[in-house]
Amino acid sequence: MESLTLGVRRILAELDDSVPLANVQTMERVVAKSPSVARASFTLFLPGIAGGMALLLSAVGLYGVISVIVGQRRGELGIRLALGARAAQVAGMVVLQSLRITALAPNWLPPRSNSRP
Numbered sequence: 422m423e424s425l426t427l428g429v430r431r432i433l434a435e436l437d438d439s440v441p442l443a444n445v446q447t448m449e450r451v452v453a454k455s456p457s458v459a460r461a462s463f464t465l466f467l468p469g470i471a472g473g474m475a476l477l478l479s480a481v482g483l484y485g486v487i488s489v490i491v492g493q494r495r496g497e498l499g500i501r502l503a504l505g506a507r508a509a510q511v512a513g514m515v516v517l518q519s520l521r522i523t524a525l526a527p528n529w530l531p532p533r534s535n536s537r538p
Contacts, residue, residue: 501514
């Protein structure tokens, strides 16, 4: 650190002798001493937690919807298997229907109103 500081002081003196160089520190030390960096890090951590919770809740909701659909079609799926469909085909059919529901879900929501009450 000292050799780097001396080199920077020398080059700075060559360029402009009137510019002072004081309080030279490493970035790690600046970050460690600064409470605003810790506060910013914590402030960015909170939306990450909220996003993770939203992702978890949406996954649980999708699981619930898919389980209801499979429960409603249980008889049909059993008949398909009894008639010779492979389990992979039936599972693929369920996954495809689940993906369709997931893709269409935003279209089921009511349109937003631009006017404010």
